[in-house]
Amino acid sequence: MRVRRFGASIIGLVCASIFWLLANVIVSQLGEWLSISMNKYVEQIGSLWLMFLLMGLTIFIISRSARHEQLKIWNQMSDTIKRIAAGDFSAKIQSDSKDMKNSRHPVTKLVNQINHLAVELNEMEKIKQEFISNVSHEFQTPLTSLKGFAHLLKNPDISEENRIYYLSIIEAETMRLSKMSENLLKLTALEQQVEPIEKARFSLDKQLRRIILLCEPHWTEKNIEIDLDTSPVNIDGDEGLLNQVWTNIIHNAIKFTKEGGVIAVQVKQAPAHVIVEIKDDGIGMTEDQVQRVFERFYKADKSRNAGGSGLGLSIVQKIIELHEGQVEVESDYGKGTLFRVKLPKVD
Ligand SMILES: Nc1ncnc2c1ncn2[C@@H]1O[C@H](COP(=O)(O)OP(=O)(O)O)[C@@H](O)[C@H]1O
Ligand SMILES: [Mg+2]
Structure with missing residues (x-):
């Protein structure tokens, strides 16, 4: 900043000297043309006045053109904001103004922010339309x-x-x-949900046992065996929401496992987490399918999934996120799938 100010002072001094010289030349030429003999003092005063006049005129011309340039940008900004407000998110401020070449200039920053806002809103609009x-x-x-x-x-x-x-x-x-x-x-x-969820301490092993029991008609109908491996463990969370998580994952495991398959539910303890793994030996998924399972409405194989809406795992992911946990999937096409949920351990 200091270097820039110093540079500007030097340029100002050079300009003033040039104007001074110019004013001197004009005044002495004027004296010669009009055959007036001016004493040194009058010549100096005249040159000084002329120098200020020339400088004023130049500043006036430059500032007018700069103002015109700025007015153009402000008008463009106001038009673009109006278009964005009216729902046209393809609007963009395009300016070839000199100020715009400097990325640190406040006007450039504002223009870039408005353009970025339009891009973000456009993305959100696309997601909304797709939804x-x-x-x-x-x-x-x-x-x-x-x-x-x-x-x-x-x-x-x-x-x-x-x-x-x-x-x-x-x-x-x-x-x-x-x-x-x-x-x-x-x-x-x-x-x-913007506020943190209300957590209470409850027994995770009992909850899993209860859900497996409630799903019994579904798994016995397909001759599926469910193995639960857990020791007593408490967690802090919203019991109703976590109920939904395990139900959704276990229902999927039953739905995508063939007759006579095995589903293993295991609770493990890590230093900072309680980990619940639900593993089936069902139809499995390809790498691409695994990448998309948490998308809303995504169904990997529509022909083999009558009745689903593709929302179950989106709900799971959101609930786990609200619990500051993580959910991961590992799958082998044709061999089976593993869902791993990590939840913060109680103190
Ligand atoms: N255990 C699993 N084995 C194989 N595919 C699964 C499994 N769980 C989920 N999927 C795939 O992920 C998709 C999304 O699951 P989900 O969001 O629960 O929707 P839905 O069950 O309503 O189809 C399912 O349609 C299925 O293709
Ligand atoms: Mg489901």
């Missing part, structure tokens, strides 16, 4: 089937057997719709 289109798509499928089967039921000649079959599909699709909207509401509520 809306996913929601509509997910709701459309069961609605189409409801419409189709309701139409078939209007036929008075259908057999009793078919009638029951169509009604059972309608019932299942209605349940699917209801589950999906419930999950969507849950995820939205979790994402809007």
